[in-house]
Amino acid sequence: MSDYDHDQDHYDYDDDEKFYEETVYNEEYYIERERELIRQSNLDLELEELEERQIRNIREEGLL
Numbered sequence: 467m468s469d470y471d472h473d474q475d476h477y478d479y480d481d482d483e484k485f486y487e488e489t490v491y492n493e494e495y496y497i498e499r500e501r502e503l504i505r506q507s508n509l510d511l512e513l514e515e516l517e518e519r520q521i522r523n524i525r526e527e528g529l530l
Contacts, residue, residue: 489495
C-alpha cells in the first residue's frame with residue numbers, strides 16, 4: 467500500500483499563491499491580525515474585571 471495521496475493530483479496551486487498574496491506577502495494582514503488579537507485580549511480583560519467587580523459587590527452586600 468502506497469502512502470501517496472491521490473488527492474494531491476487535483477491540488478490547485480493557485481490557491482497557494484492567493485493565500486500568500488493575502489497573508490505572507492501582505493504586511494497589513496499581520497497588522498490587522500495583531501490588532502484583532504489585542505482587541506480580543508482587551509475584551510477578555512474587561513470581562514474579567516467586570517466579573518471580579520460583581521463578586522466584590524455581592525460580597526459587600528453579604529450575599530456570598
